[in-house]
Every structure is written in structure tokens, then in C-alpha cells.
Amino acid sequence: MPERPLNYVIAPSTANDGLTRVVQGINDTGAVQQIVVVEERPLTIFLNGQEIVTAMTIGDYPEYLALGFLHNQGMLAQDEAVLGVDFEEDLETVVVRTDSTTLFEEKLKKKTRTSGCAVGTVFGDMMEGLDQVMLPQTQIKTSWLYSLAAQINQTPSLYLAAGAVHGTVLCKRDRPLVYMEDVGRHNAVDKIAGWMLSENVKPGDKIMYTTGRLTSEMVIKCALMGIPVLVSRSGFTAWGVEIAQQVGLTLIGRMRGRRFMCLAGADRLNWDADPSAIADDKVIRRSSDE
């Protein structure tokens, strides 16, 4: 595995910048002990004048989180002209402003009139967007996957410092680019999406690595982002697998040491690595969390 220096575009923040806090408790021996825990804050996301959701987040990159969330929920089209994203720290709100009223707002008004409910639309809208997804046939070397897993597991992170967060890493070939963490695994993905939209990053040659499970929502988000490969050290749900097969996404889970399982899109894989050369489990585990 490469020992070259890690050069992330965005690496996890491990400085004490308000994302963690020291709290005091009593341990199993009855002794007073101090431990580091992650912060968790509400952030209410608005689309123009419309309140959309209150997310629980560690609090970094609120603008990316809002932008990515709205896009990944199908509430903001790829080509929607975003005029601004305004974060108000004291109000714990972030407002995404578009050029004109979005299709979603129109739909929401109608839905609210007919059934009085805005919540139920969310999932249906996400599935709808899947019809238009076209994922390129990017080839992926298994040696890249092993290298990525090793680099990511060895990167200093909030997870290693305080636990109780999930991480998502945007990668290209064998290089991890942007490593986001959050209380909710979906927030970490949404922050990646927000960064990609803001920086106009093309998704077709990227790989998304997540510490979280490969559920339907995770697979849908990755597909809507246009990223053809999703990798996790955690497991699968049947529906996550089904959707990945439908949209032609390469879905790899249970990636631990030399082992992994590919349950969709295996045709993108190029088995260039010798698994017997890989240590059986390189994950640095916190004993305190899962």
C-alpha cells in the first residue's frame, strides 16, 4: 500500500474548531473520566421562502450541506441557477436562493393544497430523478479500491478522535479528494454533493467511499450525483442492491482488508490486485463505536 503523503482537497477537520467537545462522565470502574464527543446541531434548510427540513449536523460546511441536500432530494435541478446560499449561524438556518421559483416549490404548493402534506413527496421525487440517470462505463482497478480503503482508514478524522460520525470520501482513481464527516451518513454525502456542485466537479470518473450502509437512499443519492461507483465497508439492503442493478451503478460493500463483495455493476471492475498481498483487515477500529 502506498505510503505517499495524503493530499486531500478537503480533509477531515481534526483541529478543535467547535466540532467536538470534552464531557465528563463516570466509567465502569466508578472513576471520573473525560472523553471527547462530537457536536450535533440543528440546521434548518430553506429553498427560497420555503422551509424544507431541519437536519442534525456536526455543523461544518452548512452551505454545501444545504445545496447538496436539495439537489440529492431532487428539489433542485442540476441546471437550476443558484443565486446564493446564505448561512445564518445564530438562526441556525441556511437559505438557498434560485433565479426563479423552482419546479419543486410549484409541486409542493400543489401537494400541500391537495393533501396538506409536504413530507411524503420527498421520496417519490428522488425515485423520479433516477429515470434520467446515465452512468459512464468508467473502469475501476481493484488495486485502487485497496489503496483507497487503506489511505482513508489511516487518515486522522473526527471518527478516530470522537466516534459517532460517518464519513464519505470522494475519490478519483486511487486518490481520495474530499473527506466529509457528519452525525448522519446522509449529511456527509450531501456535503460532498454540495462541494461538487459549487466547484463544478464532473462525477463520471469518480468513486464514492462511505463508512455507512448501502441502503436505497444512499444508492439513489450516489446515482443522482452521477457517480458510477459506490464502495462501503458496511453491508447492503436488498433494495439498495436492486436500485444499483437497475441504474447500472457499481456497488461494493463489506470491504474489509482483502475482502469485498460486489453486488451490482461488476463489469466495471478490473481485478489487477493480488488479494493475498493485502493484509486481512487494515481498518483502524475505535472500540467505542460502530
Added chain:
Amino acid sequence: MPERPLNYVIAPSTANDGLTRVVQGINDTGAVQQIVVVEERPLTIFLNGQEIVTAMTIGDYPEYLALGFLHNQGMLAQDEAVLGVDFEEDLETVVVRTDSTTLFEEKLKKKTRTSGCAVGTVFGDMMEGLDQVMLPQTQIKTSWLYSLAAQINQTPSLYLAAGAVHGTVLCKRDRPLVYMEDVGRHNAVDKIAGWMLSENVKPGDKIMYTTGRLTSEMVIKCALMGIPVLVSRSGFTAWGVEIAQQVGLTLIGRMRGRRFMCLAGADRLNWDADPSAIADDKVIRRSSDE
């Protein structure tokens, strides 16, 4: 640790009853392999005529899930007369019917009229309910905690069979009573709440054990359910700890083998166990999931 037979009121379902599925993939050696994964299905919850949310669930106990969800979100008061809970499998819906229009429906109508949004109310309503929470000073022996953790970890479960689910167990003293699992850790808690409401089970002498992290929402749910003790093998968020301290809930996390951390309500604990007699880590781990 006790080796007596486990006598759950509800134990995890490990029969092949539609909660898991065998899927075929390709492993790290390039060989075709079959693995077991959990199902994940949408379930849309209605309160009378009002669509509330679409939850992603493994699909067991939909009635308990709906009832518990509505109660834990503060949408259904403890004393609300529930006339019926109707699950329609083919429609993937469950409707909870009450005697008269609930306060929540009134509030939602008003909220929808003023801001057009129903989603944002949810969290505020949960926090509101906390003011009235009174948790009894039930004493908890640390020997019970060790015994519970050992029994729960050794119980055959969907987690051990297929991974990618979280478990929540309602316990009394050193006995695990009801063990629910689901894709979302909140669903498992909500199913416990629904069972307690249906069976009119008193919460004051219970302990809730969860495999998931101790976030604000998990702590709020436990407090609203009236259960004074929440235990997890996972970690904490700062806000989860803060709320537990405010409402006087005993919050124990990072419980692994002989170790645990109590970050709130340690005055309920009676240190009767000898930690040195406990094996260092009795958790049966799936290597494939976290």
C-alpha cells in the same frame, strides 16, 4: 454471565419470513458468491386523513412502527384514544385512526397555512414534549448491564444473519423482553414504543439497550417513552448528552466487554459488579458491518 435460556416476549425473527433475501455477487477473488441481505421497504404512515412520513423499514410490525413513530414524534398524545391501526400490505401504508382530530393535525393545518411547510414542525414538537417528562429514580445494578449486554450479543438476530440493521431491546432488570431490529435505528425504537403503547407496558422500571449511537433524537425518544435508562455499545453526541442531563436520564455508552461510560444520571447506578470478572469484549461482531 448467565447461561439460562433466553425467554424474550418478542425475539428477533431469524426464520426466513421475507425479512431477508439471498443475492448473488462477485467477491474479491472474482468468484460468484451468494450472501444474505435484509429487505428494505417503504411504509407510508397516515394519522387519520393526514399523510405523515414514508419510513424505510425491514417490514415487520408495521402497526407498532406507526403507533410508536407518531407517539415519539409528539404527534399522538399518550392519552389519545386510538380507534384502530390499519396496515395495507399491498399499498405499503398504515393508518392510525383516533377518536377525534388530534392537536397535531390542527397545528399542522395552521403551520401549512402560514409557511406551507409541515416538515419543520416535527423537531420542535419533539423538544416541546420534553418539558413534561418525569423519569423515576429506578436503581440500576451494573451487574444487570453486563448480563443484558452478554445475553443480547448472543441472541440470534437479523444482524448476525445479514447485517445492515440496528437493534433495540427493551429490558427489565437483567432480563431482555422485546428485541426489535430495523434498517433505521429509530424504527427499532419506534416499534418498541408501539408495542409498549399497545400492551400498556409501564416504562418506569425499564432499561432501553440500543446498538445505535446516542444522538439527540435517540435520547429524546427514550425520555418521551418515560424510560429512565438508555444504554448503547456505540458512542455519544454532545447534544444527546446535554438533553439526557437536562431530563435526568441515565445515559450509558461505549458499553463493550467490561468497559462503559456513563455521561448522565450516574446516581441511578449501583456498582455491584466486579468489572475484572467480565471478559474484555463479549460482542459477537460481524466482520462485514458496522
